[in-house]
Amino acid sequence: MVKVRRSTIIEAPVDEVWRILRDFNGHERWHPAVAESRIEEGRQADEIGCVRRFRLADGGILREQLLRLSDRERSFTYCILEAPIPLIDYVATVRLKPVTDGQRTFWDWQSSFRTPAGEEKALAGLVGEQIYQAGFDAIKSTFGQQSIAPAPARRTSAGSIAATGVADRPMECQGLVIERYGGPEVLHWERLSAPPPGPGELRIRHTAIGLNYIDVYARTGYYPLVDPPGVIGMEAAGVVVDIGPAVHGIMAGDRVAYACNPPGAYAEYRTMQADLVVPLPDDIDDETAAAVMLKGMSAEFLLHRVHRVGEGDVILVHAAAGGVGQLLCQWARALGATVIGTVGNLEKARIARAHGCAYPIVYSEEDFVERVNQITEGRGCDVVYDAVGRDSFMRSYDALALRGHLVSYGQASGPIEPIDIAAFAAKSARVSRPNFGHYAGTSVEVRAMTDRLFDVLRRGILAVGISQRHALRDAAQAHRDLEARRTTGSTIFIP
Amino acid sequence: MVKVYTSSVIDAPADRLWAAIRDFNGLPKWHPLIRDSRIEGNLPADRVGCIRNFNMKDGGNIREQLVTLSDYDYSCTYTILESPMGVSNYVATLKLTPITDGGRSFVEWSAEFDCPPARETELAGTIGTGVFQGGFDALKRQFARR
Numbered sequence: 001m002v003k004v005r006r007s008t009i010i011e012a013p014v015d016e017v018w019r020i021l022r023d024f025n026g027h028e029r030w031h032p033a034v035a036e037s038r039i040e041e042g043r044q045a046d047e048i049g050c051v052r053r054f055r056l057a058d059g060g061i062l063r064e065q066l067l068r069l070s071d072r073e074r075s076f077t078y079c080i081l082e083a084p085i086p087l088i089d090y091v092a093t094v095r096l097k098p099v100t101d102g103q104r105t106f107w108d109w110q111s112s113f114r115t116p117a118g119e120e121k122a123l124a125g126l127v128g129e130q131i132y133q134a135g136f137d138a139i140k141s142t143f144g145q146q147s148i149a150p151a152p153a154r155r156t157s158a159g160s161i162a163a164t165g166v167a168d169r170p171m172e173c174q175g176l177v178i179e180r181y182g183g184p185e186v187l188h189w190e191r192l193s194a195p196p197p198g199p200g201e202l203r204i205r206h207t208a209i210g211l212n213y214i215d216v217y218a219r220t221g222y223y224p225l226v227d228p229p230g231v232i233g234m235e236a237a238g239v240v241v242d243i244g245p246a247v248h249g250i251m252a253g254d255r256v257a258y259a260c261n262p263p264g265a266y267a268e269y270r271t272m273q274a275d276l277v278v279p280l281p282d283d284i285d286d287e288t289a290a291a292v293m294l295k296g297m298s299a300e301f302l303l304h305r306v307h308r309v310g311e312g313d314v315i316l317v318h319a320a321a322g323g324v325g326q327l328l329c330q331w332a333r334a335l336g337a338t339v340i341g342t343v344g345n346l347e348k349a350r351i352a353r354a355h356g357c358a359y360p361i362v363y364s365e366e367d368f369v370e371r372v373n374q375i376t377e378g379r380g381c382d383v384v385y386d387a388v389g390r391d392s393f394m395r396s397y398d399a400l401a402l403r404g405h406l407v408s409y410g411q412a413s414g415p416i417e418p419i420d421i422a423a424f425a426a427k428s429a430r431v432s433r434p435n436f437g438h439y440a441g442t443s444v445e446v447r448a449m450t451d452r453l454f455d456v457l458r459r460g461i462l463a464v465g466i467s468q469r470h471a472l473r474d475a476a477q478a479h480r481d482l483e484a485r486r487t488t489g490s491t492i493f494i495p
Numbered sequence: 496m497v498k499v500y501t502s503s504v505i506d507a508p509a510d511r512l513w514a515a516i517r518d519f520n521g522l523p524k525w526h527p528l529i530r531d532s533r534i535e536g537n538l539p540a541d542r543v544g545c546i547r548n549f550n551m552k553d554g555g556n557i558r559e560q561l562v563t564l565s566d567y568d569y570s571c572t573y574t575i576l577e578s579p580m581g582v583s584n585y586v587a588t589l590k591l592t593p594i595t596d597g598g599r600s601f602v603e604w605s606a607e608f609d610c611p612p613a614r615e616t617e618l619a620g621t622i623g624t625g626v627f628q629g630g631f632d633a634l635k636r637q638f639a640r641r
Contacts, residue, residue, distance in 0.1 A: 008596035009504050101503045106601045249619040251500050447612040
């Protein structure tokens with residue numbers, strides 16, 4: 001068995017190089033030995049098993065099959081199916097790694113194969129020089145770099161690594177921009193660019209984006225989160241493309257997710273502050289993360305920090321079949337609480353029950369305060385979680401036990417009337433109006449929240465139902481469905 | 496789990512660099528943060544399982560155990576047994592790869608560890624920038640061709 005291994009350094013960031021190399025059919029554009037190439041049977045160039053059929057500059061035809069492709073490792077493996085030269089059982093692997101102290105890339109290209117007796121050396125030389133080294137030199141010149149002779153002419157002294165300027169380039173991409181505040185029709189698919197990350201920033205390639213009701217508020221201007229024209233969207237998962245100076249604990253190539261201000265998630269790429277972005281564990285997939293970060297972190301602080309819900313507590317969750325509602329029901333039950341919930345119809349009652357709500361109440365058919373009194377034998381609830389607002393706030397107070405805690409974390413039905421706090425003395429009631437940003441405003445808080453969240457996801461305590469998937473450019477329809485209350489569970493967008 | 500990854504290019508052939516790096520007791524000879532080092536129990540420094548007991552120039556004492564040593568792929572893995580840093584489950588790997596194009600070396604130093612969330616950023620910075628990059632910079636000064 002002959003083994004050939006060649007490696008080089010490219011003076012460009014690893015993701016720039018990977019973007020060129022990962023295209024299994026792209027070698028016709030950069031490799032000097034390849035005259036033309038196509039993928040057989042109309043398959044995608046990143047589809048495992050696809051075959052590239054290409055003609056060399058000297059006329060020879062080769063067929064090679066993609067066996068493995070990993071964006072995480074920035075690596076692919078392929079084999080030769082047919083070739084005019086006797087490279088038998090040829091399997092090769094290309095792998096890129098970042099050089100972290102300078103925007104450079106280590107590129108390793110290796111293979112093993114058999115040859116007819118006596119031809120080992122000649123064929124190893126041909127593969128190493130005319131394929132691998134020639135490929136290195138071509139990519140180097142793409143990035144404006146001189147080929148280096150294997151001579152000691154090159155000086156590398158500490159701290160003198162010159163950036164090539166490639167990393168300073170914005171990345172072109174597309175995303176949804178709101179032209180002005182308004183209905184779903186103000187969302188427009190437009191060209192955007194993600195600038196190179198500055199100090200404390202990173203650049204992400206989104207793989208899945210979450211839909212939240214706050215996106216509607218951002219779009220209509222009810223919350224002035226985005227100044228049009230601008231990109232909305234609070235949460236997403238993806239892969240780090242590159243990081244700016246002074247970013248620690250996250251590196252290019254990491255899978256990450258976030259849920260935080262400012263908005264900007266409805267885009268293919270995004271440059272943002274790194275401190276509220278968390279690395280994803282291997283066992284939490286991108287779609288789950290995109291669907292659950294904002295709602296799950298909300299459930300975490302509502303159940304663990306706004307009020308510490310525990311064994312024996314009775315809680316009332318409004319909109320128990322909704323996004324946050326489902327998570328509150330599941331998680332609170334696992335903490336030992338008895339969960340009562342309000343829902344809009346029987347179908348939603350079924351969903352709430354399936355998620356741990358012991359007593360779903362269809363509020364249009366039954367008076368929920370009365371039902372709470374029946375269920376608790378007149379005692380009331382220890383905590384009421386209310387994001388409905390105007391239509392329910394005072395009724396929620398009526399459902400409280402003595403020394404109960406009314407947690408108002410939203411107002412979907414409209415602003416809440418001013419309250420007479422003195423009247424709350426009748427129950428020694430507590431009222432909280434928590435704001436997500438104050439519980440998830442620092443890196444330390446977010447890491448602690450997501451540690452807890454990923455743990456309950458891993459243990460199956462929280463099941464995340466992704467019921468709707470849309471292409472990002474079709475988000476307007478998803479907004480219409482959400483506003484018309486036609487959705488259940490979570491909606492995600494795929495860029 | 497915190498992961499730290501630092502990599503660099505040193506303008507010296509991998510076998511020359513490896514001769515320095517493979518000595519598990521040799522940190523004081525090249526790493527600027529380390530004052531002195533000894534191997535406990537008089538074991539040879541390339542015996543897997545041996546423990547190096549060393550003092551930092553800032554006074555901290557650290558005990559680390561050699562977990563893997565491979566001359567074949569120029570790689571050394573070790574774990575921290577005791578240190579003042581407040582990390583647990585700390586496993587680090589220092590690895591060289593020859594760069595055939597120019598006779599240089601690609602060096603990677605990575606670690607995984609647990610610590611309180613409040614200290615993740617600080618420790619990732621100390622380890623990645625101070626210990627690992629600081630070591631690379633020293634190797635560059637000592638080994639880079641003049």
